[in-house]
Amino acid sequence: MLRKTLLAGAVAAAMVASAAHAETLRWTRSADGLTLDPHSQNEGPTHALNHQIFDTLVYQDMDVEYQPGLATEWYVHEDDPHVWVFKIREGVTFHEGQALTADDVVFSLNRARHENADMRGLLTSIKEVRAADDTTVHVETHDPNPLLPNNFTNLFIMSRAWAEEHGVEEPQNYAAGEETYAVRNANGTGPFRVVSREPDVRTVLERNDDYWGIDHYPMEISELIFTPIESAATRVAALLSGEVDLLQETPVQDIERLGNAPGLKNEQGAENRTIFLGMDLGSAELRTADTDDNPFADRRVREAIDLAVDQSTIQVAVMRGNSQPAGMIAPPFVNGYSEELDAVLPADIGRAQELMAEAGYGDGFRVTLQCPNDRYVNDEQICQAVVSMLARIGITVDLVAQTRSLHFAELAREEYDFYMLGWGVPTMDSEYVFNYLYHTKAGDRGSWNFTGYSDERVDELTVAMGQETDIEARNAMIEEAWQIVHDEIVYIPIHHQMLTWSMRDDIDFKVQSENTPHFKYLKFND
Amino acid sequence: MSQDVQRTDASPVAAKPPGALRTFLASDIVYSWKRQPVVILATLVTLTMFAGALFAPWIAPQNPFDPIELELIDAFSPPLTTSDFTGNFYLLGSDSQGRDVFSAILYGSRISLLVGFAAVLFALALGTALGLMAGFRGGWRDALIMRIADVQLTFPSILMALLIFGVIRGFLPRSMHAEVAIIVLIVAIGLSDWVQYARAVRGATMVEKGKEYVQAARVIGLPDHRILFQHILPNVMRPVLVIGTIGLALAIIAEATLSFLGVGMPATQPSLGTLIRVGQDYMFSGEWWILLFPGVALLLLALSVNLLGDWLRDVLNPKLR
Numbered sequence: 001m002l003r004k005t006l007l008a009g010a011v012a013a014a015m016v017a018s019a020a021h022a023e024t025l026r027w028t029r030s031a032d033g034l035t036l037d038p039h040s041q042n043e044g045p046t047h048a049l050n051h052q053i054f055d056t057l058v059y060q061d062m063d064v065e066y067q068p069g070l071a072t073e074w075y076v077h078e079d080d081p082h083v084w085v086f087k088i089r090e091g092v093t094f095h096e097g098q099a100l101t102a103d104d105v106v107f108s109l110n111r112a113r114h115e116n117a118d119m120r121g122l123l124t125s126i127k128e129v130r131a132a133d134d135t136t137v138h139v140e141t142h143d144p145n146p147l148l149p150n151n152f153t154n155l156f157i158m159s160r161a162w163a164e165e166h167g168v169e170e171p172q173n174y175a176a177g178e179e180t181y182a183v184r185n186a187n188g189t190g191p192f193r194v195v196s197r198e199p200d201v202r203t204v205l206e207r208n209d210d211y212w213g214i215d216h217y218p219m220e221i222s223e224l225i226f227t228p229i230e231s232a233a234t235r236v237a238a239l240l241s242g243e244v245d246l247l248q249e250t251p252v253q254d255i256e257r258l259g260n261a262p263g264l265k266n267e268q269g270a271e272n273r274t275i276f277l278g279m280d281l282g283s284a285e286l287r288t289a290d291t292d293d294n295p296f297a298d299r300r301v302r303e304a305i306d307l308a309v310d311q312s313t314i315q316v317a318v319m320r321g322n323s324q325p326a327g328m329i330a331p332p333f334v335n336g337y338s339e340e341l342d343a344v345l346p347a348d349i350g351r352a353q354e355l356m357a358e359a360g361y362g363d364g365f366r367v368t369l370q371c372p373n374d375r376y377v378n379d380e381q382i383c384q385a386v387v388s389m390l391a392r393i394g395i396t397v398d399l400v401a402q403t404r405s406l407h408f409a410e411l412a413r414e415e416y417d418f419y420m421l422g423w424g425v426p427t428m429d430s431e432y433v434f435n436y437l438y439h440t441k442a443g444d445r446g447s448w449n450f451t452g453y454s455d456e457r458v459d460e461l462t463v464a465m466g467q468e469t470d471i472e473a474r475n476a477m478i479e480e481a482w483q484i485v486h487d488e489i490v491y492i493p494i495h496h497q498m499l500t501w502s503m504r505d506d507i508d509f510k511v512q513s514e515n516t517p518h519f520k521y522l523k524f525n526d
Numbered sequence: 527m528s529q530d531v532q533r534t535d536a537s538p539v540a541a542k543p544p545g546a547l548r549t550f551l552a553s554d555i556v557y558s559w560k561r562q563p564v565v566i567l568a569t570l571v572t573l574t575m576f577a578g579a580l581f582a583p584w585i586a587p588q589n590p591f592d593p594i595e596l597e598l599i600d601a602f603s604p605p606l607t608t609s610d611f612t613g614n615f616y617l618l619g620s621d622s623q624g625r626d627v628f629s630a631i632l633y634g635s636r637i638s639l640l641v642g643f644a645a646v647l648f649a650l651a652l653g654t655a656l657g658l659m660a661g662f663r664g665g666w667r668d669a670l671i672m673r674i675a676d677v678q679l680t681f682p683s684i685l686m687a688l689l690i691f692g693v694i695r696g697f698l699p700r701s702m703h704a705e706v707a708i709i710v711l712i713v714a715i716g717l718s719d720w721v722q723y724a725r726a727v728r729g730a731t732m733v734e735k736g737k738e739y740v741q742a743a744r745v746i747g748l749p750d751h752r753i754l755f756q757h758i759l760p761n762v763m764r765p766v767l768v769i770g771t772i773g774l775a776l777a778i779i780a781e782a783t784l785s786f787l788g789v790g791m792p793a794t795q796p797s798l799g800t801l802i803r804v805g806q807d808y809m810f811s812g813e814w815w816i817l818l819f820p821g822v823a824l825l826l827l828a829l830s831v832n833l834l835g836d837w838l839r840d841v842l843n844p845k846l847r
Contacts, residue, residue, distance in 0.1 A: 254810050257810050314598070384622075
């Protein structure tokens with residue numbers, strides 16, 4: 001008996017000891033990264049996965065504070081306000097052994113400015129990137145850009161030698177469905193290296209023991225297994241049964257249950273993401289509508305839709321309180337946020353019907369609404385609710401809800417009349433929103449503006465925001481631009497998302513409002 | 527003698543229907559039906575569900591396909607509750623969109639049955655026509671049709687249905703997808719299921735065409751199509767009808783599977799499969815009624831139709847009698 005106890009004790013002790021060295025974390029969320037090519041797509045789950053494998057010059061830690069990554073310091077050049085200087089960390093190696101040099105940084109920044117790269121929208125202010133010496137990079141902008149480093153938080157650094165060896169000097173053309181070596185293989189400098197990857201099924205990463213920050217961060221996870229699970233119920237069942245350890249997007253209906261489950265806990269916080277509906281208001285005729293003109297082009301129709309969509313009921317019934325109804329596409333912690341503009345119009349079906357009649361659509365019209373069904377919290381449910389709300393003002397909405405890889409690819413090909421999209425502001429500044437969502441779709445700017453909206457003054461202000469160094473004047477521009485797009489009702493905002501991550505209760509990890517976990521910070525409580 | 531006279535005197539028009547009914551009631555089929563309580567129960571369930579589906583617009587308190595009638599504020603009402611906001615009564619509760627689950631089941635089984643019947647008819651017509659041709663004509667037509675059938679049999683029919691569904695949708699403009707979803711479903715399930723009818727009909731046709739009555743018809747110079755449709759077809763239909771009854775249950779399940787996988791009926795016009803797909807998200811959160819009731823409805827429908835089909839096969843098969 002005693003021997004048995006001793007033996008059990010020894011086994012337990014051995015297990016604890018080995019656990020400290022080899023901890024596997026099994027991570028799940030609804031969606032996989034679209035690609036491992038770090039510059040091809042500017043999209044949340046894609047960046048979240050790539051942040052484990054690659055590093056950026058600057059990144060936002062778990063409290064969304066800016067922290068040095070591969071750059072140890074950065075400042076505006078003493079002699080020239082057009083130039084930002086980045087000091088590159090020394091002694092960093094890529095997973096396959098290449099040493100990181102300033103040249104790799106120059107290569108990566110230029111690669112991200114290629115026309116295939118979705119990341120280029122963040123880099124429009126850049127004129128030239130050059131290596132001043134082996135550890136210094138100079139980024140010259142067209143005009144002084146005080147916020148440039150904020151645009152680098154999802155800009156991953158690749159190895160030039162590796163890219164040339166595998167013929168991936170150019171980013172993958174995602175919209176065209178291109179497949180390159182960089183889509184399934186990655187060679188970063190990050191805390192984890194790729195062991196195996198099956199897209200949409202399972203990605204296995206292992207700790208990079210040569211990581212430059214190995215002593216600086218907890219780095220307690222030795223093996224990170226990422227299994228995206230689309231179905232909400234399956235995802236929750238996986239956590240309840242111990243099949244996974246951390247669930248990134250807890251379905252709102254299961255928050256209570258998981259919080260009460262023994263051995264599990266929830267971590268919650270506001271997310272930097274606003275959900276909204278976009279309409280093609282620029283085309284002469286809609287693709288899916290039964291009219292031979294474009295009803296969305298009429299501001300009265302857009303106002304009627306805004307009045308018919310009842311954000312408060314969506315918050316109560318669909319989100320169970322886990323959202324904040326929105327009037328603008330920027331959450332409260334973003335520079336330029338205005339409580340007044342973010343206020344939600346109370347639903348008013350009577351007024352909305354009047355507006356529809358005034359616009360000449362008293363009998364309504366028919367149109368197709370496109371939604372993802374695995375990207376945002378309750379995305380399909382929200383769209384269904386919108387269908388029923390718009391039916392009350394005579395708009396017959398056919399709903400197509402599909403997986404996000406199809407949704408975003410078709411959206412990017414400008415095939416949609418009416419769609420759902422969510423937008424986060426990683427730079428914490430309104431300029432980012434105007435640059436991607438409101439500026440006329442042309443060149444590097446307005447790349448996610450699928451509405452056809454084009455306003456000269458907004459374009460002017462958007463460009464000026466990127467150059468103005470006087471903070472007060474700049475904020476006045478932001479305010480003016482928000483007022484214009486708010487009055488024009490370019491989009492129909494729904495709400496700002498709230499985030500819930502559920503995990504084993506021995507895990508010490510807080511939610512990050514970008515919804516980007518940095519697993520190098522994760523700790524296990526003993 | 528006098529009895530004979532009486533019989534001939536009785537009006538044949540008045541006497542025939544009770545006679546036919548009496549013959550039917552005295553038949554083996556009815557005898558077998560009466561002796562099997564399970565079959566009686568299956569018949570009752572099937573008839574109830576058919577009636578519920580048929581008269582759904584008059585029975586259901588809400589039209590779940592009309593978005594105007596959904597009250598989002600009433601979402602997740604438990605069964606047997608009356609809403610504080612709208613005063614609506616929810617017999618089996620409401621789902622995440624405020625859709626009355628009872629109404630949704632009635633309308634959903636309507637779609638399930640419609641798709642089931644139409645898909646079976648489509649498969650039956652196609653399979654019978656091809657089977658007749660293959661069996662009667664033989665030669666390269668037979669070889670071609672039966673090889674296609676063999677190849678198709680190697681794939682699970684749900685996989686075929688998924689493939690056909692995807693291909694048809696690819697050819698249609700997006701704006702038509704929601705409107706024609708039901709037709710696409712019928713064609714996809716029908717096309718994935720014609721093989722067994724074709725094989726049964728071909729076999730039976732090959733047997734029949736060697737029989738004397740067919741040879742006699744040939745000798746008096748009847749054209750092929752008349753021999754096929756008036757003489758052979760009635761004699762090969764019995765196995766086909768039996769396969770069809772069992773096929774109905776399979777088609778209902780195929781429709782539910784496709785909708786469950788998210789490629790069938792859209793969530794705005796839910797069939798039973800769609801309701802189950804939507805409901806499974808609430809399995810752990812306490813709103814059990816959204817999943818349970820549609821699931822039970824599908825189970826009852828498929829099970830009772832299947833039991834009836836099995837029973838009919840046994841009764842009609844002389845070898846098993």
